[in-house]
Amino acid sequence: MTETVKAVCYKSKTLSNGEHPLMIRICKDGKKKYQSLGLSIKAEQWDFKTNQPKAKCPNRDRIILLINEKINEIQKVALDKRIAGKDFTATTLIESTTNSTANKTLGEYYLTYIQNLKAEKRIRYAGMFEVSYSSFIKFNKHLDIPFSDIDVAWLKRYELWMKEQNLSTSTISTRIRHLRAVFNLAIMEHSIKNDCYPFHSYKISKLNRQTTKRALSKQDIMKVMQYQGKSTMERLAIDVFIFSYLNAGINFIDIAKLKHSNIIENQLIYNREKTKKLISIPLQAETMDIIAKYKDNESPYIFPILSPFHQTEIQIANRLHKVLAKVNKYLKEIGEKLELPIPLTTYVARHSYATVLKRAGVSTSIISESLGHSSERVTQIYLDSFDNEQINDAMKNLL
Structure with missing residues (x-):
């Protein structure tokens, strides 16, 4: 028939x-x-x-x-x-005439990406993608659209819409990078053609260059390290900050998940949660003191953030979210007491680590490797504000 x-x-x-x-x-x-x-x-x-x-x-x-x-x-x-x-x-x-992934809408692919992250037990990262997914839904009303509908003009409209809500360039950059990751998945699976990829022309890096300074000078770092915490939570916040700064800018999630088994022959060895890259860092005396301070024979964790009680990925994600908010709250209050030039957060430790090393003449490639970045291009984002400051200082010598 x-x-x-x-x-x-x-x-x-x-x-x-x-x-x-x-x-x-x-x-x-x-x-x-x-x-x-x-x-x-x-x-x-x-x-x-x-x-x-x-x-x-x-x-x-x-x-x-x-x-x-x-x-x-x-x-x-x-x-x-x-x-x-x-x-x-x-x-x-x-x-x-099709494969299992062809003709999926952008929205379907976005949800697939989120499910993949959850299957990899990257719950917090999946949650971030869910936030950006909701943002795009709110902007466009729906994502039941082909990838080809997303062009440079669409991205610029979204960027403007975000700015009208007084959201930071860092937030805008993060959400558009999530969208780019979904595009990259579709291209990798041969579901869309490379010629409908808008990020050849729309450069997310221009948003990154607008990111406000998030690094402290070495002198300001010393102020933080010398601060004596007035409460248990203040001391934990300071110790987390110092631990991050002295250990190649390790981020909060990785700090919270560290176990004593990650210490091998005075080296801190772990796989970065975000990129899965293996990181190996020599432990300094100040770091060993912090580790000894929180030693608990009933818990395998280095810091009292997670405990054996936290078993499921949801329990862990909720606990990390709650403690990170508290730590950053106390750090900001400490930063205000010390009259620091920028709000103090755990992420400032990571940026400051990179910037202080750059000022000391360490190559970007070494800094990138120690941070566990996927490329030196990502590291350069951390260092852009530092480079601009150096140029400004140099220009003062012209006259």
Whole structure:
């Protein structure tokens, strides 16, 4: 029996924006199979008699082109199978013209990325992607769109929209980098072509250059190290900060998960949570003093942040979120007492470590390796404010 291949406006499903998905419907042997085109349309914009968008439908020519391309592709596969004498069904016809990931919308891919992170037990990182996903949904109303809809103009509109909400350039940069990661996954799985990748032209690095200074001078670091905590929580906050600064800017999540088994022959050895890179750092006397201070024979952890009570990934993620908020609260209060030029947080220790080493003449490649960065380009973001300061100081010598 000859198959029929048509484009239909699938009214059985209504998206959050009131539109309906456009589908390719294949009928063969009395059975129907649908395949999404990754497009959606309002019912009043579709001619249900001709199965085409109406004359006044936005992007009508592009939609017709995509429909015809897909129908021709399916009909060609059917013809090839028929010539080869192979039997096929509506289902196998679709399977022959797509892979398991093709034609996924941006939103579907985004959710897949989040599920992958959760499967890797990167719960906190997955939570960050969920926040950015919600932000894009709020901006665009929905993400049931093809990747090709995201171009430079779209990204600039989103950037402007974020700035109008008084969000920091760091937050904007993070959320757009999450979107780029989803694009990279789709390209890696050959679901989209490289020519629809907007980040060739839209440079996230320009946002990073706008990031406010987050590093302290060595003199200010010494003020923090010499501060005597007035309470248990203040002392913990200071110790976490010092531990990070003296151990290659190790971030809070990695600090919290450190166990005494990570110490081997006076070396701190661990896999960075974010990048999974293996980090090995020689322990200094000040670091050993901090480790000894919190030694608890009933807990394998170096710091009293996590305990054997925290078993599940959700328990761990919730505990880390709660303690990090407290630590940063106390650090900011301490920074104000010390009249530091920037708000004090755990992340300042990481930036300060990189900047102090750079001032001392250490190469960017060595700093990058010790930080566990994926590339020197990421490290340079940490050092941009330092470079600008040096240029400003140098210019004073002109006159």
